[in-house]
Amino acid sequence: MVHPVLELKNVNKSFGPIDVLHDISLSVKAGEVLCLLGDNGAGKSTLIKTLAGVHKPSSGTIKMDGETITFDKPKDAADRGIATVHQFGGTFPLMSIGRSFFVGVEPVKKFGPFKVFDRKTANETAVKAVQSFGITRIDDGDRLIGGLSGGERQALAIARAVHFGARVLILDEPTAALGVKQASHVLRIVMEAKKRGIAVIFITHQVTHAMAVGDHFAVLIRGALAANFMRGERSREEITDLMAGGEALADLDDHMEPSSNQSAAAASLA
Numbered sequence: 038m039v040h041p042v043l044e045l046k047n048v049n050k051s052f053g054p055i056d057v058l059h060d061i062s063l064s065v066k067a068g069e070v071l072c073l074l075g076d077n078g079a080g081k082s083t084l085i086k087t088l089a090g091v092h093k094p095s096s097g098t099i100k101m102d103g104e105t106i107t108f109d110k111p112k113d114a115a116d117r118g119i120a121t122v123h124q125f126g127g128t129f130p131l132m133s134i135g136r137s138f139f140v141g142v143e144p145v146k147k148f149g150p151f152k153v154f155d156r157k158t159a160n161e162t163a164v165k166a167v168q169s170f171g172i173t174r175i176d177d178g179d180r181l182i183g184g185l186s187g188g189e190r191q192a193l194a195i196a197r198a199v200h201f202g203a204r205v206l207i208l209d210e211p212t213a214a215l216g217v218k219q220a221s222h223v224l225r226i227v228m229e230a231k232k233r234g235i236a237v238i239f240i241t242h243q244v245t246h247a248m249a250v251g252d253h254f255a256v257l258i259r260g261a262l263a264a265n266f267m268r269g270e271r272s273r274e275e276i277t278d279l280m281a282g283g284e285a286l287a288d289l290d291d292h293m294e295p296s297s298n299q300s301a302a303a304a305s306l307a
């Protein structure tokens with residue numbers, strides 16, 4: 038039997054008296070894009086931080102390849118191949134592409150009694166990795182991270198995670214701050230990671246982005262799993278409604294004056 042790469046069983050998470058996650062059971066397979074949806078404060082980031090070793094579940098289990106695992110710190114999750122890429126790529130504006138690619142894992146060349154950072158190899162490796170994801174505009178590893186667009190930074194961070202053996206790629210709103218074209222680059226990279234057999238967990242507030250790449254959708258409402266379904270099982274309207282907590286559009290209608298222009302807009306949305 039092929040186990041899911043990552044599986045949560047009855048996971049709960051509380052911070053003191055505050056219950057944030059309730060009894061979450063969910064899994065993601067190799068080569069699958071799981072879109073994690075839900076309104077602000079639903080618990081999406083808390084859930085992925087629990088998978089990435091930032092938080093420990095208060096109860097419940099996490100399995101990787103069928104084996105129960107516990108993470109004491111983010112490095113434990115990273116060592117198992119769970120990589121989190123944050124919005125803006127989480128890199129350093131004043132560092133070169135080549136250097137940032139190897140932060141923590143620098144390729145060194147023996148040079149007499151000294152060890153020096155092998156800039157040429159680092160640059161070539163970084164550029165090759167990011168170009169293999171279709172971002173051909175990045176061709177000079179000496180360029181500074183600060184000069185890259187948001188989409189390019191994301192691409193570089195994803196290429197880096199995959200290069201160093203990520204099996205689960207967690208993306209927390211990678212397209213949130215991007216324009217249409219930049220966002221479409223990131224979505225293409227998500228598809229490329231999927232093609233390489235990586236399990237991708239993709240958080241977004243944008244239905245279009247979720248529907249463009251998702252194989253599997255999980256919707257959190259107030260920390261509970263409100264829906265868990267595969268591509269094609271729900272309509273776009275149902276997904277939009279679930280993402281807004283299933284009640285936002287009704288609320289909007291309630292608060293609109295019947296005579297205002299917005300109420301017509303809200304009605305056309307509903």
Ligand SMILES: Nc1ncnc2c1ncn2[C@@H]1O[C@H](COP(=O)(O)OP(=O)(O)OP(=O)(O)O)[C@@H](O)[C@H]1O
Pocket residue numbers: 052055057075076077078079080081082083084
């Ligand atoms: N360390 C913490 N201590 C107490 N409460 C927390 C902590 N972290 C998160 N929460 C609470 O848990 C709830 C879920 O937060 P979380 O950040 O997971 O939501 P989210 O779905 O990622 O929202 P958004 O879409 O706005 O990013 C919120 O009510 C938040 O205040």
Ligand SMILES: [Mg+2]
Pocket residue numbers: 081082083
């Ligand atoms: Mg969040």
